[in-house]
Amino acid sequence: MPWFNSNTLFVSASLFCLPLLVLCFVLSLPFLTFAIVSLYSIAWIAYYFMAQTDAEFNLPYNPTRVIKINIAIFEIIFGWFTYMPMIVSYLYWRYWKMGTDGFKQIVSFDIPYHGSSKLDVYHPPKKSNGELSPIIVFIYGGSWSSGSKLIYTTLANTLRELGYVVVVPDYRKYPQVKIDGIYEDIREAIKWTHKHASDINGDPELIFVMGHSAGAQLAAQVVLSDIIEQVKYNDSTHYIQSPPFVSKKHDPSMKNTKNHMIDHKNKPRDFLPLVEGLLLFSGVYDIASHYIHETSRGVEKVSAMARAMGSTTEGYIKNSPLHLIEKNEKLFATSDDLLDLWPRILLLHGQKDTTVGMDQSASMFNTLGKLFSLERRQELDVRMRLYKRMAHGEPVTSLMSNMFAKKSEKNLLLKDIQEFIDLPQDDL
Structure with a gap:
């Protein structure tokens, strides 16, 4: 043994x-x-x-x-550390390269546009031929409860250097207001931009609204809901003429005529001017689905999204651009006015985004494809771009000044943005 x-x-x-x-x-x-x-x-x-x-x-x-x-x-704290190179780059650009006088020449700061809300305007060099520049209204994200236009100074300057007038509004946030109050500020920022387009050397016919994360939801919901309401209003009044604010570019029959007159006394609200395009980055388009995603991450209580939307299923559906277009399926199938007013859309998402799943953008893109018939789809411009190496914040941080980062992602983004905005007029 x-x-x-x-x-x-x-x-x-x-x-x-x-x-x-x-x-x-x-x-x-x-x-x-x-x-x-x-x-x-x-x-x-x-x-x-x-x-x-x-x-x-x-x-x-x-x-x-x-x-x-x-x-x-x-993850948030780690993200702050990754922003340090951009902070250093900003300080170098702002105070060493540009200086106070040079900076004031390219930016108009803190312009009141609605109540206490203010915006900044970034001015590109004037074109020698006198041609007006396209305008980008940038709506930043921040979970509907945080953010500041100051953070996006170098992003706005990057777009300005491409030749675009860039408008960056601050807007009220939760808990100061809930979602309807935020929508009100976004609407007023777009209306201010159209009203003052000539003052800022911008083309009122080429207004683009760019949004990131919560900003993409705000941009999509405000612009698309307004268009749908315009179409419904126009149908209800039985006017044969084109709806309000249709541009000559979108309605060739108006090229040699003055804009038609409509009695606005009974109009439910002042509609937005025509928005040429939406650039939607890393956006939330189905609130209920994203709430489930937040729950899986354990952050649905600290996130302001549900409370800003009213903490009800009805509120989630009402404020989801995806449900907005599904609810109005018949208009997409029959309305010519909808085609006239519908903006070109660029959906962009990072495949490494764990904060907002890329299925949000994919669902929005696929739903639009289903709602418009193949024939009507030929008259639209809806694009989707997916970036393999991008997480949630990188579609905006890649556009910010960073002396220490590779520029490959930035160059790809700028290419997509320019190809979308600078589409030849003959292709519109």
Whole structure:
């Protein structure tokens, strides 16, 4: 009989290792306690400051949710560190390269446009032939609750250097207002841009609205809902003439005529001017679906999205551009006015985006393809671009000044943007 067998070896090893395991546990107990307390403290602080408006006081206790909240916060903090090269690049460009006087020549700051809301305008060099420049109204994201136009200074300058007038509005956010108040500011920013287009050397016929993340939802919902309301209003008044604000470019029959007169006394609201195109980056177009995605990440309570939308299923559906167009399927099949007013659309998304899944853009693109018949689809310009190496913020950060980054992604983005905006007039 051997002097040991497997059972004897196991018992001996256990008796030898057990004191070591107990010692390791006792020694690590302060660290484990500190780690657990820290994780819960971070999660509770996040909930305290971000999850209490329009909700009963609540704190997370489930360990899985606490860990998910910490992961989300870590990603935000890590993102701040990745912005450091852009901050350095901004300071170099703003104060060393441009200087105060040079900067003031290209930017008009803090122009009031609606109540206390203000916007900035970035002016490209005037064209020698006197031709007006296309205008981009950039709507930044921030979960409907944060963000500032100052952050996007170098992004706006990048677009300005391409020859575009760039308008960047600040807008009210949750909890100051809910979603309808945000829509109001976005509408007024677009109307201000059209009204003052000649003052800023911009072409009122070539207004593009660009939005990122929550900004893409705001841009899509405001512009597309307004177009649908215009079409319904025009149908209800039984006017044979073209609807309000149709440009000569979109209605060739108006080239030699003055704009028609319509009695606006009973009009439900002032419609937006014609928007030539929408550039929608990393956007949310189905609120309910994105709420499920936020829940899977454990951040639906600290995210302002649900509360900004009213925290109801009806609110999620009402504020989803995807449901907006599905609800009006008949107009897409029959209305010529809709074709006249419908903007060109560029949907862009990063395939590494875990904050907003790229299925949001894919669903929007596919739904538009289904609603328009093949024949009517030939009269539209709806594009989708997917970038393999891009995460959520990179469609905008790639356009910001960064002396330390490769420019391959930036060049691809700029190419897509220019090809979309600078489409030859003969192709419109």
